[in-house]
Amino acid sequence: MSASPGHYLEDEEKSVAGLEDTQDVYAIEAAPDRVIVRYFGKLRPLLSRLFASKVEARGVERMPENQRESKNIGNNILMWWSVNTVFDIIPIGVLAQSTFTLSFSNAVATILCFGALGAVATAFVATLGPITGLRTMIITRFSSGYLGCTIYSVLNILTQLGFATTTVIIGGQMLSNINPGTLPSIVGIIIIGVCSLIPCVFGYNMVHVYERYAWIITLTSMLFLWGLGGKAGYDINAQKPIEDIGHALSADILNFGGIVFGLFTGWAPVAADFNCRLPADTPPMRVFLLTFFGLFIPICFVGILGAALMTITDPAYVAAFESGSTGGLVAQVLSPWGHFGQFILVLLALSVIANNIPNTYSAGLSMQALGRPFAIIPRFFWVLLAFLAYTVAGVAGREHFSTILSNFLRILSYWTAFFIVIVAEEHFVFRRKNGPLGGYNLDDYDTPSKLPVGVAGILAGCFGVAGAIIGMSQASHRRCVVYTGPLGEMVGAEIGFELAAVFSAVTYLPLRALEIRLTGR
Structure with a gap:
């Protein structure tokens, strides 16, 4: 039986009474709800009632080992399966x-190869959750210091809001295509946003409950879509006549590969957020494999479905895509089933909620990771703010979905590439058991004076940005060049994320070694 709000507030008074002399009340990991309530005088009764109603109070505080949940780790793969078996991967x-006129076979090969690379990177970051008990952005403090964590948090806020914006747009467009003229896309966007918000307000447990089962309905709908597409007629050679050849083909593959890599590594900055409550002795390899397959299989399955649907040459289907983009094409594929097809279309539109929940949840955590003044504000407030931001952005940008999606994912791949490299080198080189630092002193996660200064991480990140700039080749959905860096122009293709990773990898090791030698941390 849950405690009543009155008992909760009374317990809070007793608990906080023993904390009067504690300078760093925020760092008390055992009872973040009681600490937060103490900071808000007139709002204390309201906050106490919310927390007593199972609204999650825990934010970016470390999860103590004695409060970890020994749940079936298999739920981890089910979560990622639900998150990525969604319509907005199509x-x-x-x-x-x-955009890139690739043939079906080259599209599939690119999705599989660049997807595997991105899934490996994200799965590594996921292993750090049980090891540290920390959210992903807080883990960056051990490589890039307090200031570096703040910078990464800003980048991740923009990333999650960007993902959420594209998600609500595609979901809203899908809902408006179910019965054209009856539901404006603006209303559809708001519906998707609100449905994504509710589990995130309640927090970690509610998120996992929803994601544990959401994939079942969506996977069934995707199988229907595959079958009806086959009935309409897949022609895997349809793009062959218009596909580029030679160097231009290589450029198309690299450009599209950067988008695929960004799609996979877009989850890296949040990968540890959803398993930091697993026991510290959870085998890292098990977490790695479950996360890898939870990402790789569904994203490839749904992404390849999108490529397959584009091979349908029936004029009615081509016209549906030209007039209604992806949503119009899918609606046409389901049209032979009449009202039942419309029902499947509703399920596919609502499937994007599963994808948008982690974006919304982790955007709030990244806002808390900006520093102590932000961390003490309840997580649900930041979640509400994130919801408002991406819903407004979705309404404003709904007419430019293709441009937003392609350019956003490529830019995303730049910073996640050097972020992953820096965190990995810190973990495997400097924090290894017999390394210079001998592991993580996890009690230091919120003490700037005991964390790295951050110069090495920040400078290596700057070098990564430089690599991305000179290697990028950004273009609009009409293939008009927006910006091309000197090496990107020389190669004639998008190599921004590759250079970002290489530049950071090469510079971080010596810079961090020097930082440790000079500061000892």
């Missing part, structure tokens, strides 16, 4: 032909 496969 437009990624569509981009292979609509």
Whole structure:
């Protein structure tokens, strides 16, 4: 039986009474709800009632070992399966032909190869959750210091809001395509946003409950879509006549590959957020494999479906795509089933909620990771702010979805590439058991004077940005060049994320070694 709000507040008074002489009340990990309530005088009764109603109070505080949950780790793969077996992965496969004119076979090969690379990177970051008991952005403090964590948090806030914006747009467009003229896309965007918000307000447990089962309905709907697409007629050679050849083909593959890599590594900055409550002795390899397959299988399955749908040459289907983009094409594929097809379309539109929940949840955590003044504000407040931001952005940018999606994912791949490299080198080189630092002193996660100064991490990140700038080749969905860096122009292709990773990898090791030698931390 849950405690009543009155008992909760009374318990809070007793608990906080023993903390009067504690200078760093925020760092008390055992009872973040009681600490937060203490900071808000007139709002204390309201906050106490919310927390007593199972609204999650825990934010970016470390999860103590004695409060970890020994739940079936298999739930981890089910979560990622739900998050990525969603409709908004289909437009990624569509981009292979609509933007880069790749044939079906080359689209599939690119999705598989660049997807595997991105899944490996994200799965590594996921292993750090049980090891540290920390959220992903807080883990960066051990490589880039307090200031570096703040910078990464800002980048991640923009990343999650960007993902959420594209998600609500595609979901809203899908809902408006179910019965054209009856539901404006603006209303559809708001519906998707609100449905994504509710589990995130309640927090970690509610998120996992929803994601544990959401994939079942969506996977069934995707199988229907595969079958009806086959009935309409897949022609895997349809793009062959318009596909580029030689160097231009290589450029198309690299450009599309950067988008696929960004799609996979877009989860890296939040990968540890959803398993930091697993016991510290959870085998890292098990976490790695479950996360890898939870990402790789569904994203490839749905992305390849998008590429396959673009091979349908029936004029009615081609016209549906030209007039209604991906949503119009899918609606046409389901049209033979009449009202039942419309029902499947509703389920596919609502599937994006599962994808948007982690974006919304982790955006709030990244806002808390900006520093102590932000961390003491309840997580649910930041979640509400994130919801408002991406819903407004979705309404404003709904007419430019293809441009937003393609350019956003490529830019995303730049910073996640050097972020992953820096965190990995810190973990495997400097924090290894017999390394210079001998592991993580996890009690230091919120003490700037005991964390790295951050110069090495920040400078290596700057070098990564430089690599991305000179290697990028950004273009609009009409293939008009927006910006091309000198090496990108020399190669004639998008190599921004590759250079970002290489530049950071080469510079971080010596810079960090020097930082440790001079500061000892």
